[in-house]
Amino acid sequence: MTPARGFPAAEFAARIDPIQSRMAEAGISALLLTTEPEVRYVTGFLTRFWESPTRPWFVVVPETGKPIAVVPEIGAHLMRQTWVDDIRTWVSPDYSDDGVSLLADVLAAVTPVGGTIGQPSGMETHLRMPLHDWTALRDRLGDRKFGDDAGILRACRMVKSEAEITKIRWTCGIADAAFARMNDLAGAGVPLADVFRGFQAALLEEGADWVPYVAGAAAPGGYGDVISPATDAALGEGDVLMLDTGAVWDGYFCDFDRNFSIGPPTAEVADAHARLVDATQAGFEAARPGATPAELYAAMDYVLTGGGGPVKGRLGHGLGMQLTEPPSLIPADHTPLAPGVVLTLEPVIDLSGGRIMVHEENIVVTETGARWLSSPTGHDILEVAP
């Protein structure tokens, strides 16, 4: 049954409480959030309008009480439908003052003189406002300190609630169903761009709200990279076709791929696929509370290289409101996993001639181990009739 859209207000209260506890511990008077997932995490404000870079959007999390939204007037109607009560607006774009003085007033009201305003500043974060306005804001609040958020957003967002996990699993199911239709979408002679289009339409037909991400590749016996857009080149027999999708339902992503052989695979491709699946299984088995991304990486790397590694790059990552989130499955990431952490397992294998193959599944860490969110594929590479 389709899950309910949105979240009850209790979900947001349960997000804000630990954020504010950690703020108190870190000596942060207010958090200033500017990016889509940060704003949505604490407010529930869900819109595709972030695609427009024109307007900044601000949310301030004070020491106590609900977040305060400082947003362009065009978003007021939608923000009023969230649990947020205090919504300040201005008509943006305003070339003389695009929300800066309004935001400064709010920050000054919730931050004592000498107090610290925290902003997410570490890896995978951005500043989604013009540098000029950021400078002007700090100048106006010269008697307050600006610092980082002590990693609070990263830590809190990494552990998903049951309601969040339900949405991610639902999105994964949509992609499962779309991948199952590949025999109708791909085949020798079909341009790769048409496969991409047909796959995106299939995701929508299976229930995705939108499809922010599709990448992939197709080439004989493996491919060269995994981030390129489609070309109009036609698939040929013997090609390995990989499609990787980040579809969205109610604001939550899946992120996994499938490899398909157009006609029977070569022995190298068949072996590589089986090993990728074994590596994924090894990562799955290593996932449990207290394990670290580095340990999952090591378990997968051992299967991929037989101890001859390490593989370059990361072998998976967090997943949720964004296509990729912390943590990273790399040797340097020692974050202890907790129940509710959603991960992708994404092994890569080198083939002859500089080609690669990549496989990916989605899991959630549970009290006792892990659970699949995507329906894991078998050892045999999926075959599409040529």
Added chain:
Amino acid sequence: MTPARGFPAAEFAARIDPIQSRMAEAGISALLLTTEPEVRYVTGFLTRFWESPTRPWFVVVPETGKPIAVVPEIGAHLMRQTWVDDIRTWVSPDYSDDGVSLLADVLAAVTPVGGTIGQPSGMETHLRMPLHDWTALRDRLGDRKFGDDAGILRACRMVKSEAEITKIRWTCGIADAAFARMNDLAGAGVPLADVFRGFQAALLEEGADWVPYVAGAAAPGGYGDVISPATDAALGEGDVLMLDTGAVWDGYFCDFDRNFSIGPPTAEVADAHARLVDATQAGFEAARPGATPAELYAAMDYVLTGGGGPVKGRLGHGLGMQLTEPPSLIPADHTPLAPGVVLTLEPVIDLSGGRIMVHEENIVVTETGARWLSSPTGHDILEVAP
């Protein structure tokens, strides 16, 4: 006929030359670019992988010569297919140094001591790298100055080449064709979320590469906002359905909407639609080289309010590699328009009961006036059988 994908190297040379001339005038030794459109504008690097926030991507434009790419290894294969020759890579994410020292070395090599590194810093720009890394970069380059880009990217990107205009027009044609299928997609009893999905699938079937943006609304006699995602509420007879899309073909957006009446419109809705079309026409007629966005705004505003305005908010904007770009059709924008500037005309009208209607078309400024890129809709609101 489908336009060619990509651009010849000459297109990028023609972009870099005026950028570097303006850099010399402004006393900027190097530009540091971090966002998707900035990087793509000077390199041609086109990928949906920006959806992942994890990795930073850097391009440095020196005083002379081609841009230098400083990018994660995962993007090297794709970057090597562009006109860029100098590509530095690191394995990202690297928790100890995520490209910062590599970038600092490149900037130091092209910027003399005391020289200025410019970054886009004004309205509609962002800093797409972690604040901590940005601070570390400036610390490492303490003997160079960091400043803004003197508006160079904004000015250069605003005037589109013939090849860019061809791509935007092609994307507009795709959306024209998808809108023409609304009688098959919408009707009384159809949930709005299904209309959104069907419309996105139609855009893909008509040739869109992907659909980064769809927003809209449906309500009796007008709607409350224009940025909300779809709900599962069913359309009813008398609803005004608005769909607004930013579809993409080869990296270039369209951005226009259509209003549909489910069954016959009320007199208020019919009149409002006709007035919106008249306002769009007034904006079109005001568009010519030397005219300003403020003048286009005034021409449209007069039709909308009969002189009783001004309308709050903007009545259109630039369009190209992003859904919205400078300039803004607001009273404060006095940028002289030049041939090649692509604009949306987007009048809004207030109706009774706090409802609104919004209409939007896409145009390009020519030597003698303007040309439609979307196929302009008529005075009569489009009607969908209930």
